[in-house]
Amino acid sequence: MKYKKMVELKNNLICHIRNVEYSDAKAVYDIFNLTHGQTDFLLTYPEENSFNLEKERQFLIEKENSSKEVELCAVLDGRIVGTAGIEAVGKKYKVKHRAELGISVEKDYWSWGIGRALVTSCIECAKSAGYAQLELNVVSENHNAIALYESVGFSEYGRNPKGFCSRNVGWQELILMRVELV
Template identity: 65%
Template sequence: MQYTKTVFLKNNKECLLRNAVGTDAEEIHKIFNLTHAQTDFLCTYPDENLFDTEEERYFLLEKERSANEIEICAVVGGHIVGTAGIEAVGKKDKVKHRAEFGISIEKGFWGIGIGYALTVACVECAKAAGYMQLELNVVSENRRAISLYEGIGFREYGRNPKGFRSRKTGWQEIVLMRMELA
C-alpha cells in the first residue's frame, strides 16, 4: 500500500506521514528499539526484537508491495519519530475481513497529535484495503491511548486481565478494542 500525507502538529511543526520503505530499515530499527525501551505499554522489549536491519528492510519491502498491509512512519524534522501499521489477521475466509493495528511513538513526541494522525492514517488504509474491522490491544493503564482510540471510533469488546506480564510491574490487563469499518 502507498500512503503520503502532511499534517501540522499541536506545536505547529510539520509531520510527514508516509509508508516506510526498505531504505528506512536502519532508522525504523532504531526507533523500534527506542520506543520499546521508553514505555511498558508495548508488547515487547528491545532485547526481544527478532529483526536485524536486513530483516527489517525485507519486512518494509513486503509492506510496500502489499495491497492490504502497510507500515507508516511519522517524520518530523527529517527524522522518523514513530510508526504505525496494519496487518491482516489471516487469509482464511473467516478472518480475512479483519486487520490488526499497532503503533509506537518516541516519548519526546507524545501529546502533540502524532498518535492521532497515525491512527487515522491506518484507519484510512484499512478501509481502502477493504477490511471490515480494525482491531487493537492496549494496556488498561494507558488511559490516554484508550481515550484517543475511543475518540476515533474504536470500542472495547473485552479484557484480558493477564494479557501481558511486565518485567517491571507484573500482570497488565489488556483492553481489546475494535472499529467497524463497513
C-alpha cells in the same frame, strides 16, 4: 499500498505521514528499539526484537508491495519519530475481513498529535484495503492511548486480565478494542 499525508500538529509543526521505505530500515529498527524501551505498554522489550537490519529491510519490502498491509512512519524535520502499521489477522475466509493495528511513538513526542495522525492514517489505509474491522490491544493503564482510540471510533469488546506479564509491574490487563470500517 501507497500512502502520503501532511498533518499539522498541536504545536503547529508539520508532520509527514508516509510509507516506510526500504531505505528507512536502519531508522525504523532504531526507533523500534528506542520506543520499546521507553514504555511498558508495548508488546516487547528492545532485546526481544527478533529483527536485524536485513530482516527489517525484507519486512519493509513486503509492506511496500502489499495491497492489504502497510507500515507508516511519522517524520519531523527529516527524522522518523513514530511508526504504525496494519496487518491482516489472517487469510482464511472467516477472518480475512479483520486487520490489527500496531503503533509506537518516541516518548519526547507524546501528546503532540502524532499518534492521532498515525492511527487515523491506518484507519484510512484499512478502509482502502477493504477491511471491515480494525483491532488493537491496549494496556488498561494506558489512559492516553485509550482516550485517543475511543476519540477516533474504537470501542472495547473485551478484556484479558493477564494479557501481559511485565517485568516491572507483573500482570497487565489488556483491553481489546475495535472499530468497524463498513
